[in-house]
Amino acid sequence: MSRFYHYLNSSIMKKQIMGVTGLLLCGFLVSHLIGNCLIYFGDRAFNTYAHTLVTNPLIYVAEAILLGIFLTHIFMAMKLTLENKAARPVAYAVKKPTGRGSTIASSTMPYTGLLILVFLIFHILHFKFGPVYKITYDGVEMRDLYRLLIEYFHQPLAVVWYVFCMLALGLHVSHGFWSAFQSIGFNHPKYNACLKNLSKVYALLITIGFSALPIYCYLQGGR
Amino acid sequence: MSAKKININLKIWRQVNKEAPGSMVDYRLEGVSTDSSFLEMIDQLNEQLIAKNDEPVAFDHDCREGICGMCSMMINGNAHGPEKATTTCQLHMRKFKDEDTIVVEPWRAKAFPVLKDLMVDRTAFDKIQSAGGFVSINTGNAQDANAILIGQETAELAMDAAQCIGCGACVASCKNASAMLFVGAKISQFALLPQGKVEAKDRAIKMVSKMDELGFGNCTNEAECEASCPKEISISNIARMNREYLKSAVTGRNH
Numbered sequence: 010m011s012r013f014y015h016y017l018n019s020s021i022m023k024k025q026i027m028g029v030t031g032l033l034l035c036g037f038l039v040s041h042l043i044g045n046c047l048i049y050f051g052d053r054a055f056n057t058y059a060h061t062l063v064t065n066p067l068i069y070v071a072e073a074i075l076l077g078i079f080l081t082h083i084f085m086a087m088k089l090t091l092e093n094k095a096a097r098p099v100a101y102a103v104k105k106p107t108g109r110g111s112t113i114a115s116s117t118m119p120y121t122g123l124l125i126l127v128f129l130i131f132h133i134l135h136f137k138f139g140p141v142y143k144i145t146y147d148g149v150e151m152r153d154l155y156r157l158l159i160e161y162f163h164q165p166l167a168v169v170w171y172v173f174c175m176l177a178l179g180l181h182v183s184h185g186f187w188s189a190f191q192s193i194g195f196n197h198p199k200y201n202a203c204l205k206n207l208s209k210v211y212a213l214l215i216t217i218g219f220s221a222l223p224i225y226c227y228l229q230g231g232r
Numbered sequence: 233m234s235a236k237k238i239n240i241n242l243k244i245w246r247q248v249n250k251e252a253p254g255s256m257v258d259y260r261l262e263g264v265s266t267d268s269s270f271l272e273m274i275d276q277l278n279e280q281l282i283a284k285n286d287e288p289v290a291f292d293h294d295c296r297e298g299i300c301g302m303c304s305m306m307i308n309g310n311a312h313g314p315e316k317a318t319t320t321c322q323l324h325m326r327k328f329k330d331e332d333t334i335v336v337e338p339w340r341a342k343a344f345p346v347l348k349d350l351m352v353d354r355t356a357f358d359k360i361q362s363a364g365g366f367v368s369i370n371t372g373n374a375q376d377a378n379a380i381l382i383g384q385e386t387a388e389l390a391m392d393a394a395q396c397i398g399c400g401a402c403v404a405s406c407k408n409a410s411a412m413l414f415v416g417a418k419i420s421q422f423a424l425l426p427q428g429k430v431e432a433k434d435r436a437i438k439m440v441s442k443m444d445e446l447g448f449g450n451c452t453n454e455a456e457c458e459a460s461c462p463k464e465i466s467i468s469n470i471a472r473m474n475r476e477y478l479k480s481a482v483t484g485r486n487h
């Protein structure tokens with residue numbers, strides 16, 4: 010057991026846990042985005058999808074696992090950041106990036122991460138625990154999430170905040186996606202360039218894909 | 233290019249000993265030849281200081297030809313100065329302009345305490361090395377040179393890793409003061425070769441454990457280390473260490 014803990018607490022395993030949970034969250038983002046795209050097919054498709062999801066008893070298991078992954082990622086991030094700060098107690102008077110290594114994305118990971126956390130809390134409060142409207146299709150009563158979205162994103166500020174956070178998310182995953190592979194030990198000259206490009210494509214897909222949703226809702230004019 | 237003389241303003245970290253607080257001190261140095269190296273420039277400053285009965289600036293140096301890794305200095309916010317793949321001793325004053333202000337600081341890391349002025353204690357690297365950075369063999373008659381065949385590509389990779397001079401620029405330039413490029417290189421240079429493979433599992437665990445114990449930070453894959461490394465050691469060595477460690481943790485028997 011103590012051996013196990015020793016490995017788990019090693020710098021390398023901590024990075025690897027960060028990477029693996031990060032990749033799992035990347036997977037969640039894709040499924041979340043695909044599901045959300047049903048909004049383009051109107052209220053019925055979207056609401057029925059949401060209803061089917063939340064009425065499946067397995068949803069609690071899925072939610073618990075997702076929460077676990079999120080909390081592990083966040084806990085590790087905080088632990089690593091604090092340890093890293095402690096590793097350099099005296100700061101440099103002048104410290105400049107070489108321009109050949111770090112990027113805006115890589116150097117802002119803790120900040121974009123924190124912003125995403127704040128976003129996430131409000132996101133869940135607004136939608137999961139927000140006002141409940143009801144609608145009935147073919148005699149089945151369900152939550153009218155569609156109406157909530159259209160109403161909520163009728164406020165321009167809500168759209169701006171959402172898009173802003175999606176930019177941060179894109180920045181975060183553009184480094185995180187590639188970085189996870191490096192941490193696990195996957196680095197090969199044949200695939201490195203491809204992986205880095207894939208990272209950027211994925212980030213663009215996530216940012217544009219998610220940002221399009223509130224903009225679409227806004228364009229519906231609140232109805 | 234013919235040599236010019238330039239005047240420069242220096243801001244150098246001065247610290248009497250390990251315990252003393254230390255501060256940045258301004259110096260003016262006139263008539264520096266652009267052909268002189270960065271260390272020769274500091275020699276020139278020291279001569280001036282000694283002539284005035286002041287304490288010269290203490291700094292580490294030895295070979296002055298880019299192979300010993302002693303000349304650790306943070307120059308204008310970059311480890312070993314602004315030039316790519318260059319140690320401080322190989323950096324020349326022609327890279328600077330007349331009336332430039334140059335800030336010189338020691339490496340900053342919890343595991344590299346400042347001893348005096350620009351000198352830091354890098355014993356931490358030796359400790360990591362002695363934890364597992366070697367091959368245990370019975371010495372005796374050397375065997376035939378070609379008894380163990382090694383592919384050219386593998387030999388090149390091992391040599392690339394073995395180029396590390398242990399200067400500490402990776403730690404100094406890393407925002408997390410992580411030593412993973414150093415340890416990655418040291419683990420790789422052995423793990424790639426048949427002689428080193430025998431102890432590869434143990435080595436990865438022991439060297440990484442020692443690195444963690446000494447208070448280095450955790451890598452966040454920003455590659456500033458690779459960019460600052462005078463020997464251009466690649467972060468692919470960090471990836472190799474990561475998978476060596478994972479393999480050892482999962483399948484190692486002795487630990």
Ligand code: FES
Pocket residue numbers: 292293294295296297298299300301302303319320321322
């Ligand atoms: S003095 Fe030896 S590498 Fe610079």
